[in-house]
Amino acid sequence: MARSKLWLVLLHWMFLHSPCRCTTLTIAELQELEKISTWVISRSFPCSATCGLGLRTQELCPIGGKRNISSTSCKMRTIRCLDTWQCGLKTQTATAGQRLELDCLEEVMEAMGRFAFVVSWRFARGIITSDDSLFSRYEALSLDKVVLDPLREEDSGTYRCDVLDTDKRRVKRMYKGVKVLSPSELSLDFAKDLIHWENPERRFPNKTTTGNPYPSSTVRNMALISVSISAAIATLILLLLIGQIICDRKRSGEREKGEGSGKVLELGFELGTPVAQQRCMSAHCPQGYWRRQP
Structure with missing residues (x-):
């Protein structure tokens, strides 16, 4: 055992201090290496855990020596492995x-x-x-x-x-x-709930429903609420239409009044003297000058 360790140290030293070009071992050195027997990892399986501590299985096979190497002489071992904690x-x-x-x-x-x-x-x-x-x-x-x-x-x-x-x-x-x-709120038994979903009578075997499921007072209240909402919406639409009509009439009256005053101003400017026209242009027209004389 000590001799094999010595040879391993010697080989390691040779690889570290050897020149860049490869050297050929002598026959005597090869014979010495053949006498050394050790185990090598032929296969290594992934870690059993992606995070944290896990187990990894490795296959070890013997190498070296004069014994015959076969798959039956290999052995399996389990070691710890850690990718990330x-x-x-x-x-x-x-x-x-x-x-x-x-x-x-x-x-x-x-x-x-x-x-x-x-x-x-x-x-x-x-x-x-x-x-x-x-x-x-x-x-x-x-x-x-x-x-x-x-x-x-x-x-x-x-x-x-x-x-x-x-x-x-x-x-x-x-x-x-x-x-x-809580069991009363939700059940995680999917198969059982699927049966109840397909056959709801099995879930409530003693409960039967006949006639109208809603009482008459509930139906009457719902109808009154619907009618009230409809009437309120119709009234709001009518008020909006009336307001729009009033606004349109006011705008048309103001437009007609503005057009009439513009025509009177234009006529007075045409009939006036040059001095009066100049005064009118300077916004100092005499009162009543724009009235057209017969």
């Missing part, structure tokens, strides 16, 4: 009275043990948010999950989960928003 906000809706579990680590806890992480929970009551200033400490009976049994309406809000590893490094932060509905 920040997870977004996820919401879910449940009915009051049900059992609800909010799991923070899921399969990672089962694979690596309960005491490999430090989990803390915080809670923002009655609001769906990711603002960290609105959260307060929440005591969870279980380490990796919050169990709400039975679920109550005051349990609605946002739950935040923080996960640290044994080195106190944050490996996950998750937000889960919970909306709680």
Whole structure:
């Protein structure tokens, strides 16, 4: 084992300090390399979690030595993986009275043990948010999950989960928003509600409706209200028409009066003397000068 490590260090040093052009190994060096056996990663699968701590499966196959290499000699291993520790906000809706579990680590806890992480929970009551200033400490009976049994309406809000590893490094932060509905207001059983929608008689089997569903007083009141609204609209339209007619008549009378005074002024200007015309042009006409003499 020590010899193989020495050869690996030697190869690493050769690659770092070798010139730019490639060099060919000697036969003796190749024989020494063939004696070294190690494991290499032949395949690596994606991480099981897009955010937070997850698991990745890898296939290891032996290489080197004089033994025959085949797929049966390969082995699989599972390691931890972390793409990003920040997870977004996820919401879910449940009915009051049900059992609800909010799991923070899921399969990672089962694979690596309960005491490999430090989990803390915080809670923002009655609001769906990711603002960290609105959260307060929440005591969870279980380490990796919050169990709400039975679920109550005051349990609605946002739950935040923080996960640290044994080195106190944050490996996950998750937000889960919970909306709680009352069973009397809304049912989340789609199949049952679909049957009631297709056959409404099944929902109310003992209730039958005969005759007019509205009482006579309600119909009479609705008719009176409709007639009153129609009469008010007709009266308003009539008043608008009368006002328009009066305005048109006033405008036509003022127009005729202006045309008559203009004609008298023009006639007096034509019959007057040059001195009178000049005085009239300067707005000093003698009174009664514009009257036409017979």
